[in-house]
Amino acid sequence: MRSVANENVTIKDVAKRAGVSPSTVSRVIADHPRISPDTKEKVRSIMAELGYYPNAIARSLVNQTSNSIGLIRSRLTEENFANPFFPAVIQGISSVAHKHRLSLVLSTSKTFEQEDEECLTLLRQRRVDGVILLASHRDDQLIPRLSQDGFPFVLIGRYEGSEEINWVNNDNIADAKQAVAYLLEKGHRQVACLDGDPRYVVSSDRLLGYREAFLARGLQVPEGLVENSEFSVQGGYGATQRLLDRRASFSAIFAVDDLVAIGAMRALQERGVKVGRDVAVVGFNDTILGSCVQPALTSVNVPIYELGQIAVQILTSQIYGSGVYPQHEMLPASLVIRDSA
Amino acid sequence: MRSVANENVTIKDVAKRAGVSPSTVSRVIADHPRISPDTKEKVRSIMAELGYYPNAIARSLVNQTSNSIGLIRSRLTEENFANPFFPAVIQGISSVAHKHRLSLVLSTSKTFEQEDEECLTLLRQRRVDGVILLASHRDDQLIPRLSQDGFPFVLIGRYEGSEEINWVNNDNIADAKQAVAYLLEKGHRQVACLDGDPRYVVSSDRLLGYREAFLARGLQVPEGLVENSEFSVQGGYGATQRLLDRRASFSAIFAVDDLVAIGAMRALQERGVKVGRDVAVVGFNDTILGSCVQPALTSVNVPIYELGQIAVQILTSQIYGSGVYPQHEMLPASLVIRDSA
DNA sequence: TGTTCTTCTGGCAAGGCTTTCATCTAAATT
DNA sequence: AATTTAGATGAAAGCCTTGCCAGAAGAACA
Numbered sequence: 001m002r003s004v005a006n007e008n009v010t011i012k013d014v015a016k017r018a019g020v021s022p023s024t025v026s027r028v029i030a031d032h033p034r035i036s037p038d039t040k041e042k043v044r045s046i047m048a049e050l051g052y053y054p055n056a057i058a059r060s061l062v063n064q065t066s067n068s069i070g071l072i073r074s075r076l077t078e079e080n081f082a083n084p085f086f087p088a089v090i091q092g093i094s095s096v097a098h099k100h101r102l103s104l105v106l107s108t109s110k111t112f113e114q115e116d117e118e119c120l121t122l123l124r125q126r127r128v129d130g131v132i133l134l135a136s137h138r139d140d141q142l143i144p145r146l147s148q149d150g151f152p153f154v155l156i157g158r159y160e161g162s163e164e165i166n167w168v169n170n171d172n173i174a175d176a177k178q179a180v181a182y183l184l185e186k187g188h189r190q191v192a193c194l195d196g197d198p199r200y201v202v203s204s205d206r207l208l209g210y211r212e213a214f215l216a217r218g219l220q221v222p223e224g225l226v227e228n229s230e231f232s233v234q235g236g237y238g239a240t241q242r243l244l245d246r247r248a249s250f251s252a253i254f255a256v257d258d259l260v261a262i263g264a265m266r267a268l269q270e271r272g273v274k275v276g277r278d279v280a281v282v283g284f285n286d287t288i289l290g291s292c293v294q295p296a297l298t299s300v301n302v303p304i305y306e307l308g309q310i311a312v313q314i315l316t317s318q319i320y321g322s323g324v325y326p327q328h329e330m331l332p333a334s335l336v337i338r339d340s341a
Numbered sequence: 342m343r344s345v346a347n348e349n350v351t352i353k354d355v356a357k358r359a360g361v362s363p364s365t366v367s368r369v370i371a372d373h374p375r376i377s378p379d380t381k382e383k384v385r386s387i388m389a390e391l392g393y394y395p396n397a398i399a400r401s402l403v404n405q406t407s408n409s410i411g412l413i414r415s416r417l418t419e420e421n422f423a424n425p426f427f428p429a430v431i432q433g434i435s436s437v438a439h440k441h442r443l444s445l446v447l448s449t450s451k452t453f454e455q456e457d458e459e460c461l462t463l464l465r466q467r468r469v470d471g472v473i474l475l476a477s478h479r480d481d482q483l484i485p486r487l488s489q490d491g492f493p494f495v496l497i498g499r500y501e502g503s504e505e506i507n508w509v510n511n512d513n514i515a516d517a518k519q520a521v522a523y524l525l526e527k528g529h530r531q532v533a534c535l536d537g538d539p540r541y542v543v544s545s546d547r548l549l550g551y552r553e554a555f556l557a558r559g560l561q562v563p564e565g566l567v568e569n570s571e572f573s574v575q576g577g578y579g580a581t582q583r584l585l586d587r588r589a590s591f592s593a594i595f596a597v598d599d600l601v602a603i604g605a606m607r608a609l610q611e612r613g614v615k616v617g618r619d620v621a622v623v624g625f626n627d628t629i630l631g632s633c634v635q636p637a638l639t640s641v642n643v644p645i646y647e648l649g650q651i652a653v654q655i656l657t658s659q660i661y662g663s664g665v666y667p668q669h670e671m672l673p674a675s676l677v678i679r680d681s682a
Numbered sequence: 683t684g685t686t687c688t689t690c691t692g693g694c695a696a697g698g699c700t701t702t703c704a705t706c707t708a709a710a711t712t
Numbered sequence: 713a714a715t716t717t718a719g720a721t722g723a724a725a726g727c728c729t730t731g732c733c734a735g736a737a738g739a740a741c742a
Binding site: 020021022023024027034035036039058061062063064 | 718719720721722723725726727728
């Protein structure tokens, strides 16, 4: 093991060298008005000379704040990580966190239970001042516990039956409805729906929107055209194969995620079905993947970056500011029409 | 602002309630052998009853370790973030960090300079015990400073002219060489190279490998077939357009990244060139994108997940263990042949 | 039986670094 | 001479860990 070039310069060292007390140095750092310009300058030059940097840990201890926020990914790391949604939302989060000089702590768990535990531990041990939940799922255990314990958090997503928490989201029901309505308008009636993991609220919301699109037009929701899958290419591929295998009749597919839609396209193409001509496909999230495939994927563009940004804004206003509680924000999404539908 | 349900239970509270001293409680937490089983049990039940969780900050202060490591992304956040490389490497990092109970702190900067500063600050302020650098670039300012100051770090990548630091990497030169050799073997001679941002060492390494493949066969490196671009679809698209516009003659393209390769494919297809038949395309990194495009992309599979895992192993052995210094590891990559070449 | 030595348990207090309230001194003002 | 003020200080607080010490009980010994 190597030795750290001991930069263990403390406030005391600076104080001693400058011939003042530690409290004076502290006030110089804070640019306190009661310190004379002379002293300030002197102390600052000593700080520079000695290479002094205030110890964030000690600071946190006395200030009772860690100046960091946790990112609780989504309880199915492996899966969601492959999704370009994740990098995009982190970018948004980063940008605002940086402005507030907040550190970002990532959760590292792989299962729902582990992640719930990790999140609570992060908060209880005061490692983070609050957390951003990147998704909610059915029978979410974590959200009520966070609420009960009064830990600051904000959800990117929707939580069944509670307006009592901070959240930012797009209106998945309405957005899905809009996408399906577009297909109906184009004359499609047998629209299949490739649903995501039903444990996620986002999946069921989009499925709901799919249904509502039919009902709003006075149409019946077609039978047997919903297939569950995971949020992955494999998932969409398998689900579409199942549809095809049981000779379901459909002229369009609405997938709750781009990855799923791409899997569907692959399955279709393998069976010689022309996507866009024989069968229309619509995805969700409008990730970079959609523009990579042939034909380019029609998809619902969700302002992912902004979701991340606003999540941090809400969270910081709760933790450090005096924002009202709770705060909600619903961001608009829009259908991006390309060649697949 | 909401009030945190004050779980401000400290070690003192537990001690008082249990009728012992704080030191005893501390030793119970550490499962110190000097504490009798009876006392341990009693203290533990009180801890559970009061909902006590040790304050990580205080602990860090006394232990002089933050139990967290920083992830310095790569100095061009925006760009690299879009790349599926990033989620994959984070997953690998997470998995090992979790085992060691380390927190992961993400850098949030957007420029090289900002990121260098942020990284140093993270370390100097003792927020993290060490850092993982996700890429190196030419004239890297950060690496020598980290070395000088003796801060523990590990580089995922290569740093020009220094075996003095910890790193884990794939052999980009050899791997690129192998990929291009495959094209040469197939009879291609006019192989174009779409290089990435030349500021990254990884780009120039792969370009080097491209050259070496020719030389190893006693062939001349073709003139005027190298185009610089960014690590993005747009970059590859533009670079290929430039090649086409100046009527460069080539029968194959070697791209230093899948994103770039996909951009190339798009440009080719738009001009009616059949990828895989008229022009072969080979990518790098074998990300999920490669299997999404038509035709499926032949690409160099880099063990990204493992790179992340090993990076953490090396780093922790440096920080907390007594590993030798420095440590290197070169991981093997392999060409995955699909339909584009 | 009385004395000394061990062995167990657990307490005391210092240390880690910064911030801030209450003070204090010396100079300035009234 | 009395009061205010600028400038700086001391000490406590924030929470936990750990080296060292002490008391008690049991063991060994004379």
